[in-house]
Amino acid sequence: MAPQLPRTFPLPTIPLEEAVRLQFRLLEHTAAHFEGPQLFEADAGVVTGLGRPRTTARVEAVLADWFGAEDAALVQGAGTGAIRAALQAALSPGDPLLIHRAPVYRTTAVTLRGLGARTVEADFNDRTALRDALASPEITWAYVQHSRQRLGDAYGLGETVAACRAAGVRTVVDDNYAVLRVPACGVQLGADASCFSLFKLHGPEGVGAVVGARDLVGRVRADNYSGGGQVQGGQALEALRALTHVPVLWALQSRVSAEIAERLAAGEVPGVAEVRIANAQDRCLLVRLDHPLARGLPAVAARYGAAPYPVGSNSRYEIAPLVHRMSASSLEDAPELADWTVRINPMRAGADLVIGILRRSLHDLRG
Numbered sequence: 001m002a003p004q005l006p007r008t009f010p011l012p013t014i015p016l017e018e019a020v021r022l023q024f025r026l027l028e029h030t031a032a033h034f035e036g037p038q039l040f041e042a043d044a045g046v047v048t049g050l051g052r053p054r055t056t057a058r059v060e061a062v063l064a065d066w067f068g069a070e071d072a073a074l075v076q077g078a079g080t081g082a083i084r085a086a087l088q089a090a091l092s093p094g095d096p097l098l099i100h101r102a103p104v105y106r107t108t109a110v111t112l113r114g115l116g117a118r119t120v121e122a123d124f125n126d127r128t129a130l131r132d133a134l135a136s137p138e139i140t141w142a143y144v145q146h147s148r149q150r151l152g153d154a155y156g157l158g159e160t161v162a163a164c165r166a167a168g169v170r171t172v173v174d175d176n177y178a179v180l181r182v183p184a185c186g187v188q189l190g191a192d193a194s195c196f197s198l199f200k201l202h203g204p205e206g207v208g209a210v211v212g213a214r215d216l217v218g219r220v221r222a223d224n225y226s227g228g229g230q231v232q233g234g235q236a237l238e239a240l241r242a243l244t245h246v247p248v249l250w251a252l253q254s255r256v257s258a259e260i261a262e263r264l265a266a267g268e269v270p271g272v273a274e275v276r277i278a279n280a281q282d283r284c285l286l287v288r289l290d291h292p293l294a295r296g297l298p299a300v301a302a303r304y305g306a307a308p309y310p311v312g313s314n315s316r317y318e319i320a321p322l323v324h325r326m327s328a329s330s331l332e333d334a335p336e337l338a339d340w341t342v343r344i345n346p347m348r349a350g351a352d353l354v355i356g357i358l359r360r361s362l363h364d365l366r367g
Helices: 016-033 036-040 054-066 078-090 106-115 127-134 157-166 214-223 233-243 246-265 297-303 328-333 351-366
Strands: 071-076 096-100 118-122 141-145 170-174 193-197 207-212 272-280 282-289 322-325 341-345
Touching (some): 071 214, 127 157, 157 170, 297 322, 322 351
Antiparallel strands (some): 272 282, 282 341, 322 341
16 A cells, blocks of 8 residues: 655745845845955965955855854855854763754764764654753753754744743754745744855855854854865855855745646646655655656656756756655655655756656656
């Protein structure tokens, strides 16, 4: 018997008009920190008095202002590096860290193990369980993933951060897959830090950001003293340029995903049994088939132009629609879906191309 997709609770998205305003605000903040010629110049090295390139410091100031934060630091290691830097600045080995009771994103699990964090779990969907966990005097920091860890997660980030703040617990938020796609990220909702990859926002490989409280970001920067660990000015400028078009791209992508979901639910493609929009890592479509063909579908879809695997989940390399297996953490939560369900992200494509690829691929697989 075929498994059923669980009910999902997608995160809210930014409408197109608001995305345009967000883009314009970024340029306003850029003009406040850059003179015109400086946008065509980039330095490198550990500048005396700054400890990093001047261009990097300017981009960090732009990001802090754009997100309404006290400070921001660019780091190497993309999103994982940003999370590692923030948690390392917050915790000492053996310190307790409150986390959601769910499969942990694999690179985050490596970070937690390497830092020697003592994780304490609570179901963030259960307000009583969260409140009870926060009442423990040993809990001083919580780590919250903005995107869903379980397919059925429904907790609101704002409510979770507010509960932590009320209990005197500081928060580090993993905003990968969510920042600039949702109306407000962690730091905008009161968290002490938002951590995210700029590679996932069309920036250069390996660059991440920690945006948040001045004391925490200051420790991140102090820990990253080495010249070889700095994000150089050219990388910082490249990331800034990429950000100027990301909000509009994400808004369009969210609109296309909604159209695809509506058309698949209406039965436009034979062989599709169910569809859900989900924040299973990135915002995507979970498509359950009426036969267990999911493992073979990505390779067939690739022959019609789909990307069969991700690069950075919305990196600048990814323009073709993605047809791929469900994420590892989602499959850990719901392994019974592995043979039946694929995830689809339209990336830069329109609904017609995605529907066409799926229709032809399933036709081939069904014989």
